[in-house]
Amino acid sequence: MILEILTYPDDFLRKTAKPVAAVDKEIWEIIENMADTMYSAPGVGLAAIQAGIDKSIIIYDPDADSEKRGYQALINPKVISTSGETVSENEGCLSVPDFRSDVPRAEKVVVEGLDREGKAVRIEADGLLSVILQHEIDHLNGILFIDRISPLKRGMYKKRRKKALKRSDQAS
Numbered sequence: 027m028i029l030e031i032l033t034y035p036d037d038f039l040r041k042t043a044k045p046v047a048a049v050d051k052e053i054w055e056i057i058e059n060m061a062d063t064m065y066s067a068p069g070v071g072l073a074a075i076q077a078g079i080d081k082s083i084i085i086y087d088p089d090a091d092s093e094k095r096g097y098q099a100l101i102n103p104k105v106i107s108t109s110g111e112t113v114s115e116n117e118g119c120l121s122v123p124d125f126r127s128d129v130p131r132a133e134k135v136v137v138e139g140l141d142r143e144g145k146a147v148r149i150e151a152d153g154l155l156s157v158i159l160q161h162e163i164d165h166l167n168g169i170l171f172i173d174r175i176s177p178l179k180r181g182m183y184k185k186r187r188k189k190a191l192k193r194s195d196q197a198s
């Protein structure tokens with residue numbers, strides 16, 4: 027099932043996700059719906075918060091747009107450490123329409139969490155996967171990528187977004 031993705035400035039996106047107590051059928055269903063939603067968007071990552079679900083779950087697939095497609099889910103993910111240089115991918119977000127920006131991120135990240143079976147996993151990532159994990163785990167803490175860019179750029183986006191929302195209000 028495809029879920030509705032909340033967009034900036036929806037307050038729900040500022041919530042801190044609650045830890046998942048047990049990985050059960052309900053969680054598997056949420057994960058499946060999140061995957062349907064991510065691929066249809068399309069995107070390379072999604073946090074449950076973005077779909078209005080207040081749980082600490084992310085899914086990601088750096089190969090979402092290729093034939094190698096296959097997603098991973100992480101439950102209660104935590105960044106354990108970051109290292110390496112500061113890197114920037116031109117980031118976008120399904121909850122921040124019509125905007126992309128470089129965002130300073132750590133080159134490497136170590137993340138721990140639970141997999142779909144509820145088993146503890148540790149992921150050491152670099153490159154695009156490292157950036158995706160940092161971006162999605164930010165969502166679980168109520169942080170959007172625009173919070174990590176310069177105030178000037180953020181201010182410009184906020185203004186533009188406000189105008190676009192006003193226009194769509196008048197059209198409906």
Ligand code: NI
Pocket residue numbers: 118119120121161162165
């Ligand atoms: Ni995002």
